[in-house]
Amino acid sequence: MELRHLRSFVITAEELHVGRAAARLHLTQPSLSRQIAALEGDVGVPLFTRVRRRFGLTPAGEIFLTAAREIVRHADEAARDARRAHRGELGTLRLRFVQSATFEALPRLLVAFRTAHPDVTLDLETMTTLGQVAALRDGHIDVGLLRPPISEPALTTRVISRDPLVAALPAEHPLAKRRRLPLAALADEPFVLYTRAYGPSVQDAIIGHCMAAGFSPRIVQEAAGVQTIVSLVAAGLGVSLLIAPTPPTTERAVVYRPISDDLPPWELALAWSTDHHAPVLSRFLAVAAQA
Structure with missing residues (x-):
């Protein structure tokens, strides 16, 4: 059972007219008819009645339509969410921070990021600079807010404040x-x-x-x-x-x-792995650069 056949069935059930449904689907009428026939073959029962070239739903078709709409809706939502995750608008950002960042820098960054990307889940926890370096190196977190200097060539840092x-x-x-x-x-x-x-x-x-x-x-x-x-x-x-x-x-x-x-002064810096290219990380770094 193919998703495109389900989508064609839902449109045809809404129109109850092969020509109008085919136009909405950008298909020829013979192609649409073949898809409906293939779907009925997969289901094993007729879904439409065909009387004098007029279309109607069979009782089985009416029941099937409810489920088909849900399947198509979930598929569309999954595809939309996948595109949003690819753009960094969905997902989880794993952020660790030294405690001294919690009094000014961290709230400022989080407010800006949550405003720009409210659907990203934040995984937050305090962690020492040494712990962050190890977690970044091992890929356990996405970004750290720490106190340089650090000696880890695989990490990139961006200083965001210098504190007395x-x-x-x-x-x-x-x-x-x-x-x-x-x-x-x-x-x-x-x-x-x-x-x-x-x-x-x-x-x-x-x-x-x-x-x-x-x-x-x-x-x-x-x-x-x-x-x-x-x-x-x-x-x-x-x-x-x-x-x-x-x-x-x-x-x-x-x-x-x-x-x-x-x-x-003591530097406070964002740190991340040079080899880590998660879209949500890129979004966070872009917001941080503005905030």
């Missing part, structure tokens, strides 16, 4: 009264820092900045998540250095202060 390092202080800390801080002002403070498992390059860079300012930070607590770090600072366990943008908080708990030292 800021000090996080308990609200009642004496240094909280100052509008900006040199790193050296924190030399005698206990520190709460990102754990090395979160990304050794982050902790190493922060320690390096402190040592360039003349001291080695006294780390009393480590945490994987920036929100956990902020909670520990609010509890008075120590101060911290965080990559902006920072989690929203009340100034009765934690205050953020810019660092006056001339420090290089």
